[in-house]
Amino acid sequence: MPGDLKLKDLKRRERSSSRLMNVKIPAYVSAAIDRVARDLDASKTEVVIALLNEGLQASATALKGWPADTETRAAQRWCVVNGCREPHVAKGYCAAHYQAARRRKLRTAR
Ligand SMILES: [Zn+2]
Secondary structure: OOOOOOOOOOOOOOOOOOOOOOOOOOOOHHHEEEEEEHOOOOOOOHHHHHHHHHHHHHHHHHOOHHHHHHHHHHHHEEEOOOOOOEEEEEOOOOOHHHHHHHHHHHHHHO
């Protein structure tokens, strides 16, 4: 959480709202929220919203591009056999070439 968090930043935020959930929290967390609310002269709700906002911002930064990268990487894997345009399944091969490689291996093992 940035050290420069100010109450006026929180109060400026959008007024429209929705209910999130009714969550049980450990007593020490509740006490910490009480303390911050007192220090900032804010309500506990304002403090919780501010903490959620900071957390969401931090996770958005930390996970930037993460799911898209994973999807792209998975989608860009192709069979290693020259001229084959099938998607990768196992050991660098598409399904058909993987089965062919397995059959060759079984034949030579006998
Ligand atoms: Zn293939």
